[in-house]
Amino acid sequence: xxxxxxxxxxxxxxxxxxxxxxxxxxxxxxxxxxxxxxxxxxxxxxxxxxxxxxxxxxxxxxxxxxxxxxxxxxxxxxxxxxxxxxxxxxxxxxxxxxxxxxxxxxxxxxxxxxxxxxxxxxxxxxxxxxxxxxxxxxxxxxxxxxxxxxxxxxxxxxxxxxxxxxxxxxxxxxxxxxxxxxxxxxxxxxxxxxxxxxxxxxxxxxxxxxxxxxxxxxxxxxxxxxxxxxxxxxxxxxxxxxxxxxxxxxxxxxxxxxxxxxxxxxxxxxxxxxxxxxxxxxxxxxxxxxxxxxxxxxxxxxxxxxxxxxxxxxxxxxxxxxxxxxxxxxxxxxxxxxxxxxxxxxxxxxxxxxxxxxxxxxxxxxxxxxxxxxxxxxxxxxxxxxxxxxxxxxxxxxxxxxxxxxxxxxxxxxxxxxxxxxxxxxxxxxxxxxxxx
Numbered sequence: 496x497x498x499x500x501x502x503x504x505x506x507x508x509x510x511x512x513x514x515x516x517x518x519x520x521x522x523x524x525x526x527x528x529x530x531x532x533x534x535x536x537x538x539x540x541x542x543x544x545x546x547x548x549x550x551x552x553x554x555x556x557x558x559x560x561x562x563x564x565x566x567x568x569x570x571x572x573x574x575x576x577x578x579x580x581x582x583x584x585x586x587x588x589x590x591x592x593x594x595x596x597x598x599x600x601x602x603x604x605x606x607x608x609x610x611x612x613x614x615x616x617x618x619x620x621x622x623x624x625x626x627x628x629x630x631x632x633x634x635x636x637x638x639x640x641x642x643x644x645x646x647x648x649x650x651x652x653x654x655x656x657x658x659x660x661x662x663x664x665x666x667x668x669x670x671x672x673x674x675x676x677x678x679x680x681x682x683x684x685x686x687x688x689x690x691x692x693x694x695x696x697x698x699x700x701x702x703x704x705x706x707x708x709x710x711x712x713x714x715x716x717x718x719x720x721x722x723x724x725x726x727x728x729x730x731x732x733x734x735x736x737x738x739x740x741x742x743x744x745x746x747x748x749x750x751x752x753x754x755x756x757x758x759x760x761x762x763x764x765x766x767x768x769x770x771x772x773x774x775x776x777x778x779x780x781x782x783x784x785x786x787x788x789x790x791x792x793x794x795x796x797x798x799x800x801x802x803x804x805x806x807x808x809x810x811x812x813x814x815x816x817x818x819x820x821x822x823x824x825x826x827x828x829x830x831x832x833x834x835x836x837x838x839x840x841x842x843x844x845x846x847x848x849x850x851x852x853x854x855x856x857x858x859x860x861x862x863x864x865x866x867x868x869x870x871x872x873x874x875x876x877x878x879x880x881x882x883x884x885x886x887x888x889x890x891x892x893x894x895x896x897x898x899x900x901x902x903x904x905x906x907x908x909x910x911x912x913x914x915x916x917x918x919x920x921x922x923x924x925x926x927x928x929x930x931x932x
Contacts, residue, residue: 501690502712505697509714512702513730515624516672516715519577520772520812521805522779524628524734525567525614526582526742528589529554529605531786537741540587540634547635554589557605563788564610564617570790571623574798575805577813578624580674580779581614583663585628588635592666596658599635615667626672627663631656631687631708632679643680657692664699673700674717675708684711706732718776732777735759735767737794742783758793761800762903768812769850769905772841773832775818804902807875811841811848811907817915819847832918833863840918847916848874849908854898859891859908863920870911873899880908887927 496504526537532553535543540550571579584590590600592611601610611627618625633639636655638648664670673696681687689711696703707713707729715730739757764780771778782794805812819832819842832840837859838851849861868889871880881893891908900906910916 496690496694498690501694505713512704513714516578516704516777517730517775518814519624520777520814521574521576521768522578522580522624522626522732522777523567523571523574523576524580524582524626524779524781525784526585526781527610527784527788528582528585528587528591528742529557530585530587530742531783532557532605534786536783537582537585537587550587550635551599554599554604557786559606559608559610559786559788561608562613562617563784564614565620566788566790567614567782567784568617568621568623570795570798572621574802575809575812576623576780576798578626578671579614579618580626580628580672581611582628582630583611584630584633584659586630586632586634586677588633588639590659592662594659594662596655596662597636611663612667619668624671625667625669626674627670628674628676629660629663630676631681632677640680643682649681649686653688657688657695660692661695661699664696664703670700670703672704672706674706676706678709684709717779731775732779733767733771734779734781736781737764737797738783738791740783741781758797760903761797761804762905764797764801765804765850765903765905766852769839769841772812772816773819773839775816800902804900804905808905808907810909811850811874814843817842817844819916831916833920835861840916842916845912845915847910847912849910851898851906851908852904854904854906855894856896857892857894859894861889861891861918862887863918864889865917865919866912866914868910869913870909872909874907874909875900 529550530537530540533545533550535545568579583592588599590597592600593602593609594600601608615625636652638652642649642652664673678687684690687709689709693705693711693713696705704715705713707716715732718731718733720735721733737759767778782790784790817831819840831842837853837855838849841848841850851859864884868882868884871882871891872878873880880891882889882891898904898906
C-alpha cells in the first residue's frame with residue numbers, strides 16, 4: 496500500500512477508533528522485566544552500563560508469581576482506569592511472550608511463562624482495554640545497532656521486528672492499542688518500513704490505535720511527564736511515573752516508607768487528570784511491579800484513593816471534553832477558559848467543572864465568565880450551591896467553611912450554563928473597588 500493510500504484509509508476511520516479512548520481518559524502502564532530483577536529501572540542497562548552477560552543472568556534467575564497480572568488489573572479497576580498498557584518488549588530486548596523470533600523471552604528463560612497472555616487474560620477478566628507497548632530500539636539483538644549502516648543487518652532486524660509485532664497482533668485476540676517507542680537507530684518511517692508494518696497490524700487488528708513513534712502521522716502522540724496540550728489538534732496522551740522511575744528501582748529500606756518524596760501524591764495525580772483532560776488528553780500512569788510481580792504498597796494506596804475520588808467526581812474526567820485549556824493551555828488555539836488562582840476547568844458541552852484546589856471558605860468568586868450560569872452544585876454530593884452572577888463575577892455563597900473533599904482537597908463544583916462556557920479576564924483591566932452587584 497502506498498503512503499498516500501495508507502494515510503487516507505487510517506484518517507477515514509480514526510474518529511471512530513478513537514472514540515472509546517477519548518472517553519476513557521485514564522490508564523495504567525506497567526514496566527516489568529529483567530531490569531526489575533536488577534532493581535535498575537527500564538533504562539538501567541544503558542545508563543549504568545550493565546554488561547549483557549550480567550543482564551542475561553538476571554533474566555535467567557528472574558522468577559514471578561503466577562497471575563500477578565490479576566493484582567494489577569484489579570487495582571486498575573479500583574483506581575478508575577479504563578485501559579492498561581504492558582511492556583511486551585522494552586529497550587533491553589527481552590520479550591515477555593512466547594515468541595518464535597528469539598529465545599530471549601519469558602517462556603524459555605527465568606519465568607518460563609507467557610507473561611503477555613497472563614496480562615491479556617487478567618485485563619479481559621476485569622473489563623479493561625488492552626494496550627501493548629513495544630520498543631523498536633533493542634540493546635540485545637545483534638543486528639540492531641549496526642542496522643543503521645549495514646543493509647543486511649537492517650533486513651534481519653526489520654524481519655525480527657515485524658515478526659514480533661505480527662505475533663503480538665495475532666496470538667492474543669483483540670488488542671486496542673499498539674504503542675511503539677524509541678525508533679532508534681533507524682531514522683524515519685521509511686527506514687522502519689512503518690507503512691508496511693502498520694498495514695499488517697491494521698489487517699490483523701482493524702480497530703487498533705497506533706502511537707505515532709516516528710514521522711508517520713498515526714492516531715495519537717504521547718508526551719512524557721508534562722501536561723501542556725499539543726499546539727496542533729492531535730489526540731494526545733501524557734505518561735507520568737508514579738515513583739519517578741520507569742519501572743521499579745531498588746532504593747534500600749527507606750523506599751518502603753509511604754511518605755517517601757519520590758512518590759507522587761494523590762493530590763498531584765488528580766491535578767494531572769484535570770490539566771490533561773482540560774487539554775483534551777489522556778493520562779497514562781506508570782507503575783513498576785516488584786520482581787515477583789506484586790505492587791508496591793505506596794502505589795496501591797495512592798491509586799485506591801484516586802479511584803475513591805473518581806467514584807464521586809468521575810463526571811469531570813471521563814467523556815468527550817472541549818479543550819478548555821485553562822492556565823496550562825495559554826496560547827493554544829481554541830482555549831475557552833482563562834487561568835485561575837484557586838482552580839482549573841474542564842468543560843463538556845454547556846457544563847463547566849471548576850476544580851477548586853485552594854478552598855476559599857464560605858464564598859467563591861469566579862471572574863470573567865462570558866456565559867450565564869443556570870445551576871451550581873457540588874459534584875461529589877449533588878448538593879446545590881447558591882449563586883448570583885453580575886457582569887464581571889459569579890459569586891458562589893453558602894459553601895462549607897472547610898474544603899469538603901477529604902481525599903485530596905480537590906472539590907469540583909459543577910456549573911451549568913446557557914451555552915458553551917467562555918471566560919476571559921483582561922489582564923490590564925482596572926480592578927473594581929468592590930464586587931459589582
